[in-house]
Amino acid sequence: MSKRSYWMLLAVALLVIVPLLKGGEFGGADGAAAALVEQTEGFATWFDPIWTPPSGEIESMFFSLQAALGALVVGYAIGRAHERSRSKDLKDGDTPPRA
């Protein structure tokens, strides 16, 4: 990974940490917008979710599953790219494989 990448990852970490230190309720923006919609006179939802996770735990399981599946594929693709550029290095320069 390039030096540039490390700095960018550090910046991402700061973007998450600073609001946490600053504090707040940290409710979801989707929910806040929904609350605003609910203030509309005569508003009623006309369709309910087909299935709702029975608890916050189950919900967080599916969110983790979503992130894990995605990360698995991204990680695999990054590994393949790494392997490809390594084998290309070998062909081009005839350097012996690094241990």
Add this chain to the structure above:
Amino acid sequence: MHIMEGYLPAAHALGWTIAAAPFVVAGTARIRAIIRERPEARLTLAASGAFAFVLSALKIPSVTGSCSHPTGTGLGAIVFGPSVMAVLGLIVLLFQALLLAHGGITTLGANTFSMAIVGPWVAFGIWKLAGKLGMPFAVAVFLAASLGDLATYVFTSLQLAFAYPDPVSGFFGAALKFGGIFAITQVPLSIAEGLLTVVVMEALSGKIRDEDRVSTLAGEGK
């Protein structure tokens, strides 16, 4: 940016679904063509969808004191053009609507339009523009991905304002109110998404020159 199940009036729900459908059909055809013509790009295509999967699962705190999530749709839009993301984004939204009660089936069209169509098209447009202006790779990707993310949330605000105009200040008043909830919260998150997109594109393309990254990822490399 998820509009919850049943929260859009039926006419709006149907309208957005009809509006999104052709983009999804075109995206499907594009994905089939990419798989047929450039088999080496298949892995990048999978990674583009997977990146959106990861980023849209992460609810991240923001300076406004509320949480929201990035979209991750800029990467695929930059590499393959925006149309493929209509399909990949739809898959993400469908997963969340069915298993998480996050978003919904009735609002799937509207959510697809903001996250999987508007965001990717804005990202693609900025990427092309940045290229014309001669901006370096990292800056162009950063701007494209972060502005695409922000555009998704601005568009959600507009969709809600269109459905629920303020009784006094009308569409614009409502757009400002919804924008205040979504767009401001999203500013730091979109910056994070821009940075992460650069990092992941760099990692996915390996140790090569910046100018060659996108063509390599798209399977057009030499």
